[in-house]
Amino acid sequence: MLEYLLFSVLNSLVLGMLLFMLSSGLTLIFSMMGVLNFAHASFYMLGAYFGYQITQAVGFWPALVIAPLLVGVIGALVERYGLRTVHKYGHVAELLFTVGLAFIIEEGVNLIWGRNAMTYPVPQSLDFPLFTLFSTEFSTYRMFMLLISVAIFIGLYMVLTRTRIGLIIQAALTHPQGVSALGHNVPMVFMMVFGGGSALAGVAGVIGGIFLITEPAMAATLGPIVFVVIVVGGMGSLTGAFVASLLLAAIQTFAVGLEYSLTDLFALVGIHGQVSGLLEDLGRIQLSHTGPILPYLFMVLMLMFRPKGLMGKRES
Amino acid sequence: MPTLLRRYGIWAAAMIMCGVLPLIFKSSFSISLLSQMGISIIFALSYNMLLGQGGMLSFGHAVYLGLGGFLSMHALNKIGGGALPLPLELLPLVGGMAGVVAGVVFGWLSTDRSGTTFALISLGIGELIAASALMLPSFFGGEEGISGNRMVKMTLTGFKFGKSVEVYYLIACWMLLSVGLMYLLTKTPLGRVANAVRDNPERAAFIGYNPRSVRTLQFTLAAFFAGLAGGLFAINYEIITAEMVGAHPSGSVLMMTYIGGVGHFFGPIIGAVLVTFMQQSLAGITHAWLLYFGLLFVMMVLWAPNGLAGLIMMHEPVWKAGLLRRLLPSYLAILVPTLVMLTGIMILVEINYHLSLSINPDDPLTLFGIAFNARSPVAWGLAIALAAVGLFFFRKMVRWVNQSWNEVTQAMKGADR
Numbered sequence: 001m002l003e004y005l006l007f008s009v010l011n012s013l014v015l016g017m018l019l020f021m022l023s024s025g026l027t028l029i030f031s032m033m034g035v036l037n038f039a040h041a042s043f044y045m046l047g048a049y050f051g052y053q054i055t056q057a058v059g060f061w062p063a064l065v066i067a068p069l070l071v072g073v074i075g076a077l078v079e080r081y082g083l084r085t086v087h088k089y090g091h092v093a094e095l096l097f098t099v100g101l102a103f104i105i106e107e108g109v110n111l112i113w114g115r116n117a118m119t120y121p122v123p124q125s126l127d128f129p130l131f132t133l134f135s136t137e138f139s140t141y142r143m144f145m146l147l148i149s150v151a152i153f154i155g156l157y158m159v160l161t162r163t164r165i166g167l168i169i170q171a172a173l174t175h176p177q178g179v180s181a182l183g184h185n186v187p188m189v190f191m192m193v194f195g196g197g198s199a200l201a202g203v204a205g206v207i208g209g210i211f212l213i214t215e216p217a218m219a220a221t222l223g224p225i226v227f228v229v230i231v232v233g234g235m236g237s238l239t240g241a242f243v244a245s246l247l248l249a250a251i252q253t254f255a256v257g258l259e260y261s262l263t264d265l266f267a268l269v270g271i272h273g274q275v276s277g278l279l280e281d282l283g284r285i286q287l288s289h290t291g292p293i294l295p296y297l298f299m300v301l302m303l304m305f306r307p308k309g310l311m312g313k314r315e316s
Numbered sequence: 317m318p319t320l321l322r323r324y325g326i327w328a329a330a331m332i333m334c335g336v337l338p339l340i341f342k343s344s345f346s347i348s349l350l351s352q353m354g355i356s357i358i359f360a361l362s363y364n365m366l367l368g369q370g371g372m373l374s375f376g377h378a379v380y381l382g383l384g385g386f387l388s389m390h391a392l393n394k395i396g397g398g399a400l401p402l403p404l405e406l407l408p409l410v411g412g413m414a415g416v417v418a419g420v421v422f423g424w425l426s427t428d429r430s431g432t433t434f435a436l437i438s439l440g441i442g443e444l445i446a447a448s449a450l451m452l453p454s455f456f457g458g459e460e461g462i463s464g465n466r467m468v469k470m471t472l473t474g475f476k477f478g479k480s481v482e483v484y485y486l487i488a489c490w491m492l493l494s495v496g497l498m499y500l501l502t503k504t505p506l507g508r509v510a511n512a513v514r515d516n517p518e519r520a521a522f523i524g525y526n527p528r529s530v531r532t533l534q535f536t537l538a539a540f541f542a543g544l545a546g547g548l549f550a551i552n553y554e555i556i557t558a559e560m561v562g563a564h565p566s567g568s569v570l571m572m573t574y575i576g577g578v579g580h581f582f583g584p585i586i587g588a589v590l591v592t593f594m595q596q597s598l599a600g601i602t603h604a605w606l607l608y609f610g611l612l613f614v615m616m617v618l619w620a621p622n623g624l625a626g627l628i629m630m631h632e633p634v635w636k637a638g639l640l641r642r643l644l645p646s647y648l649a650i651l652v653p654t655l656v657m658l659t660g661i662m663i664l665v666e667i668n669y670h671l672s673l674s675i676n677p678d679d680p681l682t683l684f685g686i687a688f689n690a691r692s693p694v695a696w697g698l699a700i701a702l703a704a705v706g707l708f709f710f711r712k713m714v715r716w717v718n719q720s721w722n723e724v725t726q727a728m729k730g731a732d733r
Binding site for chain 2: 036082085086089091092093095096097099100101103104107108110111112113114115220224227228231235289290292293296297299300303304307
């Protein structure tokens, strides 16, 4: 039991920090521009594919730097020439633009790399078990992921709170006109934040593509989860995104190991019996199989009862 | 008589067209295409009840299509087994009712706020249902879905529905009926108040309408028509899988409605017809059709946010003023570089798909009847040159189009004075 607990905690930390890398960029972009970027997970996918391709050419370590930079540049271009064009048509148009962009990026990945999953292995220098506790090994790569994401978290926090540009960004989140009146180039700040958020998603892609899987459907699988994270954490709140990332990762990791069903629950309070008819499976679903639906259930309930999210300050 | 013709002429024309089309296009491919168009038209119009008329951007509208389809399929199997006395022609109503039930529940839960919150709740509900579809195999049929047999003994009309053209006429009847009903709905007080709530919920609340109730009602009615379309889908294909409730059909109905145009009632009809045609015909020709579809969508978002219907209606005053002829030369002139540019892009896309997807990339690729090696630099160079030259002249011609458009508007303003 202790072994299960310890490794579940470690694994949910790894997954949670990966989710945070994605959700931090998304939530910053949202609070700054009011745009829910549906293409954010697509930048994560681009990061993974670029990472794969550059690893093939020059190895993993250069890829870890070059791929996110490329993704960041693409993100900045998207903001400059796409989002800024549709801005005049309102938020729905901006949102739909990112939906269409996600669609095009997925098809573009199909176009260039094909529909099958890539073989994107763990780099050799990190491919050994770091330590063995009880009977389970913990791989070095997971620890490396954890370190990278913690470093990025600290870096992001420092940049946002301790540097001049961070202060300007924070000010532009709430009072863009005021910042603009002080002589700062706010559209430029928007472009940088969008590019920076995309680059963070790119980093997540380079290391997450190895950890999870690199395939054209990876954006569509992870994208909604990232939305759940920023909704639960509170739209626009970095701390909220951090807490929610860890929370969701923990829920998903821990649910896998628990094998209870509704029937067991009812039996516990003394009700025995079977659901019959079209929904007869309802009683049989085990908690370990509910992993895929739990986040969405969580998000819908959150939106209905506390739309601000855990740490958010405003509603949508 | 002329007023009668003006008011009902378009409906009569639509009816005649629906009756005559399968007599002209008799092949089984075109019959199934027409049937699918009918289903898509209902679905897209029902989606526009949310987005266009109610201002609710939904990412999970396929939930109601899918639930309607699944319940209809279960009902169809019950009819076939003799357990349910319901004629096949009325089966879509079962789907519609399923949509209503789901619509009341989910509608009430999600319509407290519109905007991003509504969009996210609809996304969450969509993902929730899609994910639970695989957990409830006795309702959703697991991986292989649920199939049925539409040739049941109980029918109203005496048709056996063995031939697909009979199913087409059933779909056409339901389609015309639903389109008519949805059009009338826009004229009712509910339709008007839904518009008011879309434009300014505070003011609507101020004059005594609860925005949430109005949205829920509108949402439920939209879900009814979506469920009805699902019932027709079940009859038409005799199989329905869990993918029907998923993100993919939800996304494509959003895109087809937007391409058609959300601001006008007939916009989604254009979108549904066009996109279904693309879907069925292009999907057979090229692997890249989804990419073209996505590009079309993004281009519409960027440059024509009112959709095709908006583009058409923009020209109505010009046409009435009799100035359309002044626009024509510039339109014809922009057509040429556009086609050149699109051809170039298309060749590039097809070359790439050929290289990444075919078993042997060295096999010759055939485009426009010309077979060539996809790796040949000549093809690449030609494609890039076409795209670049097209883009260059396209930008020049855009200026001309804008100029003649401005002249026409000036002329119309002058005529007003």
